[in-house]
Amino acid sequence: MADRPRPYLALLRGQVSAQASYRVSFAIDVGTNVIATVLDVLTVLVLFRVTKALGGFTLREAMVMVGLTALAFAAADLTVGNIERVKLYVNTGRLDAVLVRPLGVLPQLVLMDIPIRKAARSVFGATVLGVALASVDIDWTVARVALLVYAVLGGVLFFASIFVATASVAFWWIESGEFGNAFTYGGREFTTYPINIYSGWFRRVFAYGLGFGFVAYYPALALLGRTDPLGLPGWVGYAAPGVSVIVAAAAAAVWRVGVRHYRSTGS
Amino acid sequence: MGSVNATTPPSAHRNIVPAFRTFAAITGSGFRRYSTYRQATVAGAFTNTVFGFLRTYVLLAVAAGTATGLAGGYSQKQLVTFVWTGQGLLAVVALWGSTELADRIRTGDVASDLLRPVHPITMYLAADVGRAGHAVLTRFVPPVLTGLLFFDVYLPRQWFTAPLFVLSTGLAVLLCFACRFLVNSVAYWLTDIRGPMIAWMIGSGVLGGLFFPLRFLPEPLMVALWVATPFPGMLQTPLDVLVERDAPALRGGLVALQVMWAGLLLTACVMVQRRAERRLVIQGG
Numbered sequence: 001m002a003d004r005p006r007p008y009l010a011l012l013r014g015q016v017s018a019q020a021s022y023r024v025s026f027a028i029d030v031g032t033n034v035i036a037t038v039l040d041v042l043t044v045l046v047l048f049r050v051t052k053a054l055g056g057f058t059l060r061e062a063m064v065m066v067g068l069t070a071l072a073f074a075a076a077d078l079t080v081g082n083i084e085r086v087k088l089y090v091n092t093g094r095l096d097a098v099l100v101r102p103l104g105v106l107p108q109l110v111l112m113d114i115p116i117r118k119a120a121r122s123v124f125g126a127t128v129l130g131v132a133l134a135s136v137d138i139d140w141t142v143a144r145v146a147l148l149v150y151a152v153l154g155g156v157l158f159f160a161s162i163f164v165a166t167a168s169v170a171f172w173w174i175e176s177g178e179f180g181n182a183f184t185y186g187g188r189e190f191t192t193y194p195i196n197i198y199s200g201w202f203r204r205v206f207a208y209g210l211g212f213g214f215v216a217y218y219p220a221l222a223l224l225g226r227t228d229p230l231g232l233p234g235w236v237g238y239a240a241p242g243v244s245v246i247v248a249a250a251a252a253a254v255w256r257v258g259v260r261h262y263r264s265t266g267s
Numbered sequence: 268m269g270s271v272n273a274t275t276p277p278s279a280h281r282n283i284v285p286a287f288r289t290f291a292a293i294t295g296s297g298f299r300r301y302s303t304y305r306q307a308t309v310a311g312a313f314t315n316t317v318f319g320f321l322r323t324y325v326l327l328a329v330a331a332g333t334a335t336g337l338a339g340g341y342s343q344k345q346l347v348t349f350v351w352t353g354q355g356l357l358a359v360v361a362l363w364g365s366t367e368l369a370d371r372i373r374t375g376d377v378a379s380d381l382l383r384p385v386h387p388i389t390m391y392l393a394a395d396v397g398r399a400g401h402a403v404l405t406r407f408v409p410p411v412l413t414g415l416l417f418f419d420v421y422l423p424r425q426w427f428t429a430p431l432f433v434l435s436t437g438l439a440v441l442l443c444f445a446c447r448f449l450v451n452s453v454a455y456w457l458t459d460i461r462g463p464m465i466a467w468m469i470g471s472g473v474l475g476g477l478f479f480p481l482r483f484l485p486e487p488l489m490v491a492l493w494v495a496t497p498f499p500g501m502l503q504t505p506l507d508v509l510v511e512r513d514a515p516a517l518r519g520g521l522v523a524l525q526v527m528w529a530g531l532l533l534t535a536c537v538m539v540q541r542r543a544e545r546r547l548v549i550q551g552g
Contacts (some may be wrong), residue, residue: 028461
């Protein structure tokens with residue numbers, strides 16, 4: 001059992017040294033990646049320049065959701081975000097090489113191309129969350145501290161599951177192109193803002209059907225001690241991170257069926 | 268038919284007709300090429316539509332939170348039109364574009380482009396016009412219709428808005444093409460253009476008005492962006508023209524700024540191309 005992680009560590013180490021060997025490219029990548037995340041947060045600040053409140057939430061309150069989303073998404077993107085490239089592997093038939101090795105398919109694909117350049121984004125996301133939490137008046141209890149930890153972990157798991165589930169679509173639909181972005185980047189956009197600004201079937205599908213409402217909005221409500229304008233009881237916020245476990249199970253199932261469905265390229 | 272190719276000598280009498288025919292033929296092939304990527308087109312239109320819903324709700328919430336109900340001077344209806352038309356235009360101007368030219372430069376395939384009897388910029392531009400034409404039908408119409416169906420949209424009231432919008436969109440396609448051509452041309456000097464490419468993608472999205480209307484920014488910054496950078500001309504200007512945000516004279520002025528930037532950037536493309544060709548020869552092709 002002790003030997004289990006060793007091959008994965010070797011894959012990871014190979015990635016790190018390969019990416020760090022092109023120093024200038026690496027530095028530019030790190031820089032632009034941070035700027036991208038900074039701009040996402042800046043967008044929210046610009047919106048609050050125009051309005052005092054968004055869906056009844058002030059800038060400081062909304063920043064808790066922004067921070068939770070930014071940290072969870074960046075960490076998920078760092079660890080499994082590159083699973084998007086499975087399209088390429090399926091399309092070219094290179095997945096064959098991955099399948100014949102005596103290692104898990106998903107961890108291999110994840111470690112074969114882990115984008116270290118994205119690490120700084122998670123740090124920035126954590127900073128935003130920290131500043132947001134410090135600037136609002138939170139009545140810290142043991143339950144809230146635990147919730148914060150679980151909300152972050154749950155958020156990472158949630159977005160990671162969305163990445164895996166949308167990437168699995170490539171097993172059936174090779175040219176799915178930007179389809180996955182609607183749920184990965186679109187999902188991030190959705191959870192950045194209080195969900196009561198969305199309405200009708202669109203909110204029902206994204207917030208409750210797909211579960212995006214439980215990533216940042218409900219945990220943030222519980223942290224802030226606010227009641228849900230949409231009428232759900234207060235304990236929902238504390239239970240919200242649990243939703244990501246269900247989503248992860250569903251994503252794992254989709255992935256497994258997808259891998260079995262893979263038929264190579266025939267060449 | 269008088270087609271032009273590398274092996275036949277160019278016709279003795281210079282005439283605009285063959286040049287026009289060549290341009291049209293390449294445009295047609297650009298259109299046909301993109302009409303074969305059917306699944307990617309459907310996926311792209313779907314994603315644009317989802318983002319249309321997201322951005323509409325966010326901007327409507329911004330407008331609802333202000334005292335006047337106006338956000339950056341836009342009414343709620345104008346914001347809806349702005350978002351949905353923007354999601355359609357995004358694909359028409361190909362804001363994010365591809366690294367196709369850069370890849371051709373890196374692999375050396377670009378040498379065959381230089382052998383053709385058509386100027387490379389003309390050739391790539393013609394193909395891009397064909398691509399944009401295809402995008403108008405397949406990527407512009409679906410989000411705009413969705414917006415019309417689900418939301419209360421602002422419809423232009425003045426007769427000259429339609430032609431001005433078409434002109435402004437055409438200029439936006441030109442501008443965006445020139446920028447992408449320049450960014451890709453960096454590959455003649457640097458083999459890895461991922462950095463410049465990402466910088467361009469981030470810059471064009473934010474400064475073009477995709478993430479939020481530029482009118483949300485402080486006035487001096489907004490004016491500086493409009494005059495000193497080509498970015499607002501790629502998305503924000505056509506959209507502002509369509510939703511009739513300003514007085515007619517100012518709208519004309521914004522389109523004139525697009526003309527200026529298109530001229531400047533295309534000139535830059537020609538100059539860069541000329542230098543790059545010499546550089547390619549030094550490298551040995």
